[in-house]
Each structure stands twice: as structure tokens, then as C-alpha cells.
Amino acid sequence: MKPAFLALAWRRHSGLRGRDSSRPGFAPARVPALQTERLRHRYFERLSNAAVFVGLFSATLAAATPPIVIQNATILTVTKGTLNGSVLIRDGKIAEVGEKVAVPAGAKVIDASGQFLMPGIIDCHSHIAADSINEGSVSVSSMVGIEDVLNPDDISIYRALAGGVTTANILHGSANSIGGKCTVIKLRWGKDAHDMIFQGALPGIKFALGENPKRAGNPTGQRIGAGNVPGRYPATRMGVEDVIREAFNEAKAYQQSWKDYDQKAARGEPAVPPRRDLKLEPLVEVLEGKRLVHAHCYRADEILMLLRVADYYGFKIRTLQHVLEGYKVAKEIAAHGAGASTFSDWWAYKMEAFDAIPYNAALMTRKGVLVSLNSDSDELMRHLNDEAAKTMKYGGLSETEAISLVTINPAKQLMIDNRVGSIEVGKDADLTIFDKHPLSNYAKVEKVFIDGQLYFDRASDLAERSGRETEKKKLMDKEKEEQKKNAPAGRGRPVA
């Protein structure tokens, strides 16, 4: 890991980003302002270099969608073994997989000789494509939601596509014991926000334990700060547990108030319905199993605490996120039925993230935990296949087990495995073609399909770069001209 990367780690990792750095790792905490500004500029510079070909593909492909046959590929189905053969895509779905697949009339044929076809990568923890990540002002921010602020113009979407990712769980940050609502998206670059949402995926909510929720709003601990701003409760791990318990006590009372009202209404008694509370509604959904809990955590003790609290209130933790000490309590995690979404080998960016080992994913897998690897970073997101490969060295997972960590396992964690995560007939045609085996770190993404539509094509991207440069130069020159012509008259200047 490069030192610069490390410096970014805490901010990136925690999801505790300032307003200026809603994109991960791009306005790190300790970089001086000027340098930050430069980074920002460079970021936008890179943005112009990467394709800005808004919806060109989608526009042309949406007009008519003939079937597509991808031929002669090594197909890593993940759930049904590996074979050499073809995949037929029809109406956005995988229609046929086999060594020999007949080419229907009018089908577009893609020759993938020597290349590798795998299911689109799924990232169970991402903060791209949103205009804000943290509502850090309150300890329970469940009234806010990522869906309200999805930003389809975020270039990180395109770059993640270039890393073979097709689906991502966009999470609220970790500044709150109970954070905001989360949304699963498909990376349909060029589409509007609403069209990126993974329809049919259950909505989620972010919880967070440990240092982030107890430090957020407490720059000086629990003391009164310089501006006489009282520290935000909680300031300890005990407090985090208390905040979660109190919130669910409130949620149960709220749930009951609606039940009482419904009964009254059923009896025909006049009554005003309870006030709708946007903070408590998502928690009631959690209690009713209609919303998945994704909980940011590190230490074994806090993990056990959360599982106990969930058992007490009768809901499930769907995934433990980061969960770097998960290997210590894997049996308990498996018993609760929680999934674990962790890093391959990223840790030590703060005290609570020290007791970590690269064997975490493999050890939890062996104890029967459903494990995935996630990015939590727009950069890491572009090579999750590499991250998966590391588990073969550390813990001896098989090829298929390793690839499962970024495909079918996160799909199961997000309860969308009936749609994505493997190459099977009937599933969505979310596919990635690599030029080499995806578990090799020499592998590059050639093409990415979502719902059978081509959203990334390496060759086209390279071919279009010079055209974009020319276009950019033209706009810059024109602006210079206009500026000369349109200098504002302003105040106090003589008027012709």
C-alpha cells in the first residue's frame, strides 16, 4: 500500500467524509487546502480524460435490441462451473449458456476467443454516485436516504464499470449509530438517477458502531467545544448501544400507535392518524423484515453487542460491514445468520482497525458465514477482482470461492441472487469480459453489459479519447474569446 493511500485511509474507509469530499479519497483530511484544490482539479482533469460519452451506447442499443451471442469465451458461471462456450442474451436476460449455442437470425455476435466471461461484479459497500453521504448532525439519521441524492453524473460510476462492476450497494456514511437509508443500483451510466435503481432489491439502512458514531460531532470528546457546541451523544461504545436500543424502543411505540389507530378506525371511532415520522418508519420496516441492516463494525465485542441487541428486538442484521475482527466471532455471526462484507487486506487506519488479518474472509467462510469483499472506495472498486484473488493466497479459497466473494455472495447478501451474481439462464445479462483470467492482476476489462446492454467498451473508450480532447480544446478556446467580448460593465464604469 502506498503511503498516500494510507493517509486517505481513515476518511475513505469510515465513510465519514466532509462536504467537499463526497467522493471517496479525494479531499483527504490531512492534505493542506492548496493541495486539496490541486487534487480536485486533477480529479476533474481525469474526468475529462475518461469517457464522457453520455449514453452513446445506451442510446444506440436501446433503439433496437437484437439478441447478442458472446462466443468462444471461457465462461466462469460461478454457480455452475467453468466451461468454454457461448452465452446468448435476449431481452436483457441470459437466454442460453453452453458449449454450443445456435446463433439466432439477426443476432449480434461477439467473438471472445481467449477471453474470460464472468458475472458483473457486485460491490456490497460503496459511496459513489451520491451528492451527499453523511447526515452527521444527529445520532439517528434514518430520516435521510441515498435515493434522494443519487447522482448519475458521478464519473466514478463509469470508472467502476471499467473495473467490471455492474451493481453496487450505495450506503449512507458511518457517522451515526443508526444512519440513513441505502439503495442498490445498477451502474447504468448515462441513465437518469431513477433508472439506475435496482428495482426489486430490498432497501437497506446503515448502522455504525465504534469510533465513528462516537466521535462524530464530538471533536473534543464529550466536552463543550470552543464554540460552546455541546458534544453529540454518544461518546462511548456503551452510548452507541443505548442509542440503538432507544431508537428501537421508540420505533416499537410508533408501530403500536399505528396499530392502535388502525383498530380504532376499524371500530369506526373518530380519530386523527398518528403523525408520520420519517425517522421511525425505516426502523419499523427493519422490525418487520422489510429493510436490510448493513452495520459498520470492527471489533468482536461490538459485533456481539449488536447481534444481542438485534436478537432482543427481534430483527436480523443482514450484513456486518468491514467486520475486521469477524474471524474471532465467526461462529456467532453464522448463528445469527448475518453476512460479512469485509476487505481483503486493508486495516490499521485507526485504533479499532488494528487487530486484523488477511485470512479474515477465508476463516469466516470456513465457519459458514456468507462473506463478500467490498470496496468502500471509488478506487478499490475498480479492481475488486484483484481483491478476491488475494483470498486464494491468504486462506486458500478455491477460484470459485474467491470469485463468489465479489459476485454471488454479495448478491445473496443483498437478496438479489435470483437476478444477478452468476451466469445462469434466466438471470439478468450483467456480464463482464476480461482479457485474461479475472483472478490475475494483469487482467483488464474489455466489455461490460448490464441488462444485455453494452455500458463499457475498452476499445471505444480508447478510440474516442482524442475526439474528446479536441472538443474540450474547442470549448476552452471559445470561452476565452467570449470572455474578452463579454467583460462585464460592472459598477462605476462609464456606459457608452
Added chain:
Amino acid sequence: MKRLPILLSLMAGAIFAAPPGAVAIRNARVIPVSGPAIQKGTVVLRNGLIEAVGADVTVPADAWVIEGDGLTVYPGLIDALSTFGIPEAAPPASGGGARGATPQPAATPAQPANQSANPPARGPEDRPFTTSWLKAADLVKPSDRRLESVRAEGYTTAVTFPNRGIFAGQGAIVDLAGETTGEMVVAEGAGQYVTFTTTPGFGGGFPNSLMGVLAYVRQVYLDADHYKQAKQFYAGHSRGTPRPEFDRALEGVLESSRVLLPATRRIDVDRLLRFTNELHIEALLYGVPEGYRSADLLKNAAATALVSLKWPEKAKDSDPDEPDNIRVLEVRDHAASTPAVLARSGVRFALYSGGIDHRADLFKAVKRAIDAGLAPEDALRAMTLTPAEIYGVADRLGTIEKGKIANLVVTKGDLFMDKTEVKYVFVDGVKFEPVEEPPPARPGAPEASNPGENR
């Protein structure tokens, strides 16, 4: 002593304003907007209203006559979104600002007055950044120093709003001259002005993110709905029912028939149209520099846009060695084509000054839109009749027609041309001869030239 300058200027105004009788502008080219141009026509004003307009109008015997040869008469311009008339108010957000399309969802405003003394808000229930009960109709003052320079731009009317906070307050349609607050107000109830104000950092209270603001606005509308129900129920079951607590924040929201929301990018347009559709509220989107690439969304939603004439510009202090990305460049290049694209797409829109308070700058900004394909008559319409229609005052403002309020701009040359001179402005029939040079900024006055400040 402090009052002396005001008194003097009132007296100076009175010299022009003198005749209680009638004014006739004769033999001028008249652009009524409601119909075809009259090449040689006469407009008669009396008692603050338009008494007659046409080619064959007889000049009344008691009228003060203005020879209109070489002059053109237009309806007074209406600034569709402003703070004019409210002293000390910063200009409204232009939506674009100097940073072009750079996403600035959580731009931090100056701390609104109502927040500074209070402890940080702990959630929507504390009603952060909310003064929804404030009314521009109560706040406008003829003494606002900006009125003179604004009239010099050809504006006779402004739809003006308190503009600090998330629910900033209720707008009014005001004429930009008068002796008293009451005289200025044409109509109140122009709508509720909303900005996406956030607190800085995590310690400053709720909300500190764009999604927090949106959640807050949503909760307030749900609360308003519930409040209404509770009050209705109480009216029918007063005995035996605890009374609902009076909530002036919700009263202010319920009083507002429409809401004005800031929409900078296409995603903002998309997001806010869905949002207002979900909440069943009538909205006007303001700013809209990316309207040129959002026309389909606006059209499908039958939405109305208020387009800021303050086109996004390259930041003055930007590093020449670090050019902006292609999207930002594109927005700056294309923004001025927004009115033309909206007109072609059949989207209703009005233009607003975005705080531009100098005639030459305003005309240049309109000219850019015209150069980008907007028909000059559409530009004029978007600054006269359309805003009057949007705010429901087209029966009295926006065109030169008999019986309407006598608000006119008289120019030498076509409006919005570089060299065109604004000769006279009539507000409620009172004549003003604009002075191009605006009064010098008051020392110590807040620098109110930062559009987007209150986003």
C-alpha cells in the same frame, strides 16, 4: 439628519411624479406583448392605470404629452425571482454561480439570523432554518437602495422573497416604487422560497447534508398535512380533544400555494420533479442553468422553470494551468441556450435577473440567450407576460392593455441591444428617468454579489 437624503430623493421623485392627471406617450412604437407591434401608437396613462393604447387614440386634453418619435414602449419588465425591495437581502441564488456545473450540493451559506442564537437543531422537529411565516409583503420598503438601479434596467415589478433559510418565507409581487410598503404590493402569496441550506460540519445541528435538507422538507410537508387534519378534527370535536399545538412554521407552509426550489443540474431537475410529485406540491424550479439538457424532464412534468440570467462563469481566480473538465466547460458554454431550448420544447419559463443590477450587464445576459437562439419576442415575454401568468397576475400586469397597471419601459432602440438607452420607466403611472450610474455601495454594507450563496 439620516433621513435627509431620502427626503431629498422623494422630492426629486415628486418632480417627475407630479401629475395626478394623465400622461400620453404619442407617436411611439408600442410593443404590447399581448398583440402585434403598433408602429405609430399612443399610450395614455391615468390614475396609475393604462387608460388607452392604440394607433388611433386621441390624446386627452389634460394629458401631459411625451413625444414618442424614435422611442419604443414596452410593458415594464418583471423580475420573476428577486429580493428587490427587501433591504439587506442578498440576491437570490442564480443556481449556476461562478462554479458552473461543479456539484455544490452542500454549499454552506452564511448562518441565517434565526440559527445563530439557538442551540443546534436535533432533527426536523426543531424546524431548523425555517421562517416560513415571513412575508415579503410586510418586508418590502420603498427605501431599498437597489430600487433605483433596478428601475434603470427596465424593471418595474419584481416577485420578491425573503431568501434566508430552508423555508425562507413567502413572496409578493411588488411594484418597484411607491411611498409606502402598502403601495408597492401588487399581490402577496407568490409562494414559499426554499433554499438547500445546511450547517457546516457535524457539530452544527440538523441538517448538514443535502439528503438531510430533502428529508426535512419532506417531513415538514407530512407534518403540515397532519397538522391540517388535526385542526380539522379539533374543529369538529373540540370538547374532549386536546387542542393541537399552534405551529407557525406549518402555518406558513400551508399558506403557500407553491414552492420555489433550486435546481442547478439536470439531476436536480429530475430529483425535484419527482420529489414535488411525491408530495403533491406545485413547484417552480429556479436557477436551471442546465435547462438546455433538462427540457425533456420539464416538458414531461409540465413544469415551470425560472431561469437565472446570471449565466455560470469561470471562476475569476481559477488556475489557468488546471482547466475545468469537459462537462463544466459544456455547461458554461451551453447554459445561455437554455431559454431557447425551453421555448422550442414548449416548456413554460420566465427569466430573472439573479441579482444583476446593472443595465448593461442585464441586457448583455439577455442578448446571450438571444444569440443562442431565443427569439427576441420570447425573451420579452419571459420577462413580462409569462412571469405575470406564472404568479397569477396577468389580469393586471405583463402587457400594455387597457385597464392594466401603468408599468412601462420606454427605450431609445430595441430592448436588450447593447447601445439601447432606457429613457423612461413608469411605475404605477409615475415616471422615472433612470440614472445609469447606481449609487455607490454603502460602506460596511454586506457584499451581496455572491449568487448561489444561499443554496
